[in-house]
Amino acid sequence: MKKWRIIKPPMTSEVKKILRVMKILSFFLLVFSLHLSAGVNAQRSKVNLNVKNASVVEVLEAIENQCDYRFVYSSDMIDIGRTVTINSRQEEVTTLLDEVLRGSEFVYRIQDDFIIFLPKENNETIINDQQVQITVKGVVTDSNGEPIPGANVFEQANRMNGVITGIDGSYSIEVSSGESALTFSFIGFNTQTIQVANRTNINITLVEESTGLDEVVVVGYGTQKKANLTGAVESVMPEGLQSRPLTNTSAALQGQVAGAFISQTSGQPGNDDAQILIRGIGTFGNSKPLVIIDGMVGDLADVNPKDLENISILKDAASTAIYGNRASNGVILITTKKGKSGQMKVDYKGYAGVQQVTEMPDVLKGVEYLELRAQAEANSNNGQYPTWYNEEYMYNYRNNVDPMMYPTNYDWISDTFRSAAIYDNHVNISGGSDNLLYSVSVGYLNQDGIVDGNDTKKLTIRSNFTSYFLKDKLRLDLNLSGYDQTTNDVVAGMDNAIYNVYVAPSTVRKYIPTVGYTGYGSNWAAKEEGGYRQTQSTPINIRMAASLEVLKGLKIDASYNLYSSSNELEIWNPSLTFYSLQDNGQLQKGTPTQASLENYRETSLTKMTDSQINYSTKIGESVDLNALAGFEARELSYKQYSMSRANFPVNVPSMGIGDPATQKNGSSAYEGSWLSYYGRLNLNILNKYMLEATVRRDGSSRFEDKWGTFPSASIGWRVSEESFLESVDWLANLKLRASWGQLGNEAIGDYYAASNRMNSDLTYNFNNTLYSAAAITRLADRSTTWETSEQLNMGFDIGVIKNKITATFDYFVKTNKDILMQLPVSGTLGLSEAPFVNAAAMENRGVEMMATYVGKYKALDIKASVTASSTKNEITDLGGQDFIIFDNNLIWEVGKPFNSFYGFKTEGLYRSQADIDNHLNTEIGNAYAGMVAQPGDIKFADLNGDGVITADDRTLLGKPYPDWVFSSNLDLGWRNWDLGLFFQGVFGVNSLNQGMITAPFHGGAAATGAWYRNAWSEDNPDSNIQRLYSEPNRFNIVSDYYMEDASYLRLKNVTLGYTIPKRLLEGIGVSHVRVYGNIQNALTWTKMRYGFDPEKPSTTTNTLQYPQTRIFSMGVNVKF
Template structure:
């Protein structure tokens, strides 16, 4: 036994002596260190990974990290967004690492159609908007937050809660739908931006020229907005829990000032006297009536808005995920209006094995949009002498004859009594699988689904507000369903051989939509507490319809780069659409673009001011199919008639078919320069473009003698339109030390012109019920040009009236043109003012749009100041047709205090006279105003708490901010707000809001 123990000890000692070096080599070691920027400030959340492994960590609040390595010569890969990735060989511990900022303009990867590219390799015109530019803005919609963030992109906001803004990319390209295609995580959607939570968005790309949009073929003519939502982090295993909350108060940006009760009574007495009528006996002493009711003050309110977001992201060895929930509760600035949205986002990606990756994007939301039955215009016109409610608590109404009390129903009563509610349930989702078939060759298949279910309900109970009476309750309900599915398949190949880099993509896409609705209405209820359709008694109606469309597409793209110096991209797409007849279903949409990075040439080496200079040129063809689903076929309606005392039904053709209708086509050329200079401190991008739309789909003139409708008419390819312009974007990093200051500026110039239209007779538009159209579409003029009479002041004497062209014939002093009336120009010099004297009055399309943003950061504080505006456009203030008419019993704006009441008293505001015999309110340049404005769009001040403090309360990050949106507007426009819509007509438009917000962003 002793011998055995001795041998065991000797052998064990020998083996330990032999293996000791090996054990020393394979024992783990701890590596610690800190990561900071060039100023010595710690960087939080930097990824530190051992090269060749999946082992890693992230830096903490002080920039420190600790990890374990089994290597004797470990190499760290250190990466952080916005900084150059470093490889650090660890010779000793601790290790201090300094990261330097890189130019995002050059290194970032952007999403393009069916793929991604380095921004430095783009040959088309693409604008990128980062999520950090959007998330702190106090607006409920992503589209509103995009305003002014990209050159050439006009975003017209709507103050209506729950409404998306309107987009125009490089002008209005067609008289049909001019909104861009929206693509969310690779899936084209309709009405998608309003359904998204802004905190879920990672980035937005706006594809502007045809070389970038042609890959989307028939839907790329108006540009493409690509939205990429957030996904879980890859690489280092970590999780993030974030909570964002904001509380905002909203107000109108401006409120038009109306006459008070005594001012109105004095005006009405004057109006009736001038018109040969007896003044209102109740107004014998106007001054005694005082201020009266401010109806605009009654329907407008300071409205709160709350936004809650909670998100969780993380990953495991093979899967990364992102989950978020959002609740938005917005009350409208008009009583009875609002918007609520509840949403859930679930994104995931999983690498199943070395050759297969799968993932999904799922967005579910539910929204409620009450809109009451408000009328801002009626609140302007309601009489200030009428109270909101009577002494018994009931709403008031006109009590005397309309000549004295008017006929405006109580604006507050209508807004709060009549119910209009829209409710929706929406699903947007996609699943994908990506297979690596061989090295550099990948196949990706994506299935997308968009399902929208929404219903609307209108309920108007019986009421009696003095002479305003609704004797029968009314209920209307409508149910809608829209299902769209998509199946995309792409095959992509990328290969680099020396200086040559090639990328090839080929694919197919199939998409179908089915939409149906059913509606019903009924009047008079046995009991108004049971508001159901089957409880109604009188006039039941019902209706419904089903429609569908489908697209089948084939597309391809080739990217080629030589030495990162010469770049080329070509795309082609062939679309087949069910909206066109046999022989015209398919259209082909090609594009080609090239770029030359001249900064890589030898002759540029000694020019130190430039870091990177790239010249681009491209040309492409895109299409537009937005003409309705069955324009190529005849539409039939069912009618009933009495034949020989028997009710007979018949099917009657209503809309004439056009089997030859084709794709609307848009050809666009673009040249541009991208430059980074001054040691990557300034990025400049300049683009010039020419966009021509031909085969534009316009309504066909159908004679009534054909038996077909002359109202519902088919579309034909008979119009042309042109947009041309220049865009400039400058981004600069002015200060990069402890005080950081960045500036972004963009400006774009666009000229729109209709080249030709279907008929020599211009198309009219902009009708607002005045027996006149306010705008027209005519060759040689911008689209929707304002049209009407020119004025030349106010007649001061009867002699001036008698020596001018006849405006209203006759000798009746109360029913003819007289001193104090508007003088209209006799443009054709025929001695009579009539429709032949109407002419071009203005352009609703801005010729210039611009924005300037400055951001500052210092020791945890951040400040951004954002200015935005447009110029070169006009607005028809249609509210003034009624609010400055001075012809019936309706309240008027304070502008009428300067009305004509004797020779020399006014040369711009006419006299007050009952029934307006001279038609002073006919559409004229009197109501056309300058629509230019410069707006302090947003100011945000934030504070991020120091790492030393938040670490003690177990938080990853904490930021507090206050923000103001639409703070002040410099404009000559006299209405509520100059953002009135793309047609430039301000007629009862819900105004844009001024919003003040406080918020908090927590990382846990």
């Protein structure tokens, strides 16, 4: 049985310093918070206020933000929807409240730090002073028995006679007589009235109001109340994500949504977007979900995580069908922050941190490496040791003669992967009046890579403006956004750099001060000589929208979107000279390389216009109807250019001085257009029965038959609203849902249907002379059409104990048909590539579960959530074929998961020659691929029992996508402290870690895992680690020997924060300050044995990837 390993942070000097600072800061803040009451008593009573037609609630919030008073009122006691206009500077709170309540039926009373709102005294209930008064005392608590400070207690017949509870929930009030009644109220709790009945002690428990069902959720082309949703939609509120050191929005979604497999595939700056699959793999091609940002199709990289206002994930066909052919893989709807009426607010968020590798394998070094490498070569050469393995050569390493030339404790991994800094700053300015709202934000990310030469700098800008005209009947929106990102990489690319790190022997340094760079250090040598690989990305998004309320319930919306993107890559590789260490220990100078300059540029422009008409009305007293109809037109143009020259006379990156004879130029372009019509009908009957129907008709220039129609329907039943459940007090909500729908998928690339593919770089022989030639290598198939996705979804939502505990469950079946694939064609056609045809099919079945708890224990606020989802993927058709094998290690097979790992099963190691003879038919052959089996070799299973190991013995080994995806969030609040823990994990997934490091001396001399010191040998016959060889073919055979259980559970994020009390911010113009410390990728539990991070690209079959990073950071949030 494999044991779970725990991947812990390495206690390097940098980490120790950060943790020490975090401990000191936490201790200081704790002591600070416990002594606040000793030195702060003064009340701030003057505020600045400038609002127009603002609601009473908004005014009270604005006043609270500037003073130390807290308001106590109940929604059934005051008209909180009433609007007022006030413009004042340094005005007393009491003066402003007089203005707010002018003409109303309410007054206020100040008691300590509270301002209580009460109805004016009714003349019919004036108390006779001669009546006998009694004093009533008691305690007000919540359902957990915890006291409620600040609760409102007043006499029902005389609401001017009232008090509020103290910090322990106690109260004392004189009432007019023993026949009076007391009313108890507090925000978030149901108001209760109790008859005094001559009692002098009355304790009461207030019951929390039911919450959550009135929450508004963003859906396609609109919003709906959460209670009325009939599809599978999840909403993510980003407040809890703001304190994490997130470099991109895709990572922010990880663990927040049931049914979404989100994996951080790399820690590389500028290339760290997560892989996102909603309800599994949906096609053989692109399975990315559609992303809509403020109504415009975009990319998650386009939006700064700190600009997020709301995220909705649409998962089933009924929810996504309104977006038609682009939505078969799910939809992510993002709403960014908008301005609110009131004075200008400034919100700053920033953090600084240090990044480190989460985990890397330990490798053999120095003498141990050389001795085992010599043994491997001897095993491959009938016991003959290599000539370099002699006393003189080994003496230099054993005795540390020259640490630079003969390193004894050097490895490339430790020398290459470093600690790296990360800084992020973000400022948002927002505010507005009745007629104009604005929100403008600027963010700047500066992230160094853990590999020297890799970094990214990203400037993001976003501005949202909203104007109102014609008594708010006309609304105009202008959204401007974009970013400028510069990413630097090593000259040959990060894959090459990491390859060199893993292939380089530990006996050769990257750099020898007295000599120079060795060949394995070419990327860093190029950097020292001015070489670079720089990518510049500059997308710009402009959206203009108008909304006009023509009649009551009738609204027309229109928008125009422009998305422009420019990307440029330039690579300068200067002329360099490297040295290599020979087997005799001598350095040999190489031939200077040829300098080269490459430039690639691509631009794209998307134009989209969208118009809708929306009608809402009520039919009688029982039916709410909403109808939507619209159309969308979109066009895209793309261009790409490339140029390069080599053989530069000097190391100057100017294209003009390169050798013209080496010049290469290229270009490509494509364009497309789409037209769509869509409609949706919603019916809500008695707030119990919901029906929704959607249809979309899409036209695409990618197909000969351009049009497709995609319908959907869903129903919902709020069982908890039925009369037969009225007596079930603990049940706050129970809703059953079901949906069905069809979607198209046209993400198949451009011109697959319309054009043949031609290769013009060919030659042919005529009369013994070679001539240039061109040939068609792939024929077009004009019958190519939409891939079709059909989905059935059933689920329920439940809430109990006033919705303190809520849960959601969904079961779905998703069938994808007419998937594009290439079928074999006759060789007589002379084609090197088969055409794409609609031939394959795939099915996903799964369940999704999410549970949340929001409550309180004494002074501790608790919010917890758990998500779990499972998706079973199966290929159901391959155009009549049973299976297709790819790259000798992946297989598509009918009845099996997509992209399954394929190879040989193993049965341990051969322990002796007798073991080999009993397993194989030595008369036919005793090994695979012409290699003679030896004791200590891997024992491949002979599945067909013919006594020979052949390709026919291969079988399914594992799958790259997990059976279960799990996450858990726990947020705790105590006084001014907050603690957040985020766990994430996957279970039932495999990883094929075959290649560098895991195979000994790969290619002859590569870095080798330290576990091979315990490899099988005649002196160590009980080892389960294979015999050492220097022949790479011995270790290139794909088998489950290198297959690992890649399940893991990760403490993805830990955040500890403290909010400075407002009293301490008096007079400095600051309304809010929060400081925090954070650790990302803090701990990992996994069974993987080779020392690699388990969170990696799904089908990666080797170890050549940029590692995940652990980030220690400290940050601050300041509001002005």
